[in-house]
Amino acid sequence: MALSLSLSRAVPAAVVALGWTALSFGAVTATPAEARGNAPHYTVELAAPAKEARTIAGGIAWSCEGTTCVAGKGSSRPEVMCARLQREVGQIASFTTDGNALPAEKLASCNSK
Structure with missing residues (x-):
């Protein structure tokens, strides 16, 4: 008891x-x-408006509105993240990581993959 x-x-x-x-x-x-x-962590300007408001690329979720897409930090280098996103959404006009723009030659390489 x-x-x-x-x-x-x-x-x-x-x-x-x-x-x-x-x-x-x-x-x-x-x-x-x-x-x-x-x-x-990532801010991207696309050459054309995104067709979907959300997409998964590079193992992270991207939110897109018009020609702007944003996402939190992934585990790959910015060049790799750019190429993976480009495969999903098309041509990328600019790719910024934590306020640092991807250099023009790396952006061109991203868009050529």
Whole structure:
């Protein structure tokens, strides 16, 4: 009887503690995201408007609106990401990684694949 009484008190306390831990962890992990903002890692200008609003290329999801596509960071070099996206959406007019434009010769190579 004493075991069931202490167990009935311990379970709600454990649930509250677990909930508090989850909430506080979420608050801690949200801070760095807020600090760096939600800016995309890749920003692409297409030669023609995208046919689809979303596409998967280079293992990441791209969001496109008109001639602009954006995505978070992938694991491949920018030249590779450019070529993979180009296969899905067509000619790319500019490809920017974290604010750095892909050089003209690499962009030409991307579009020729």
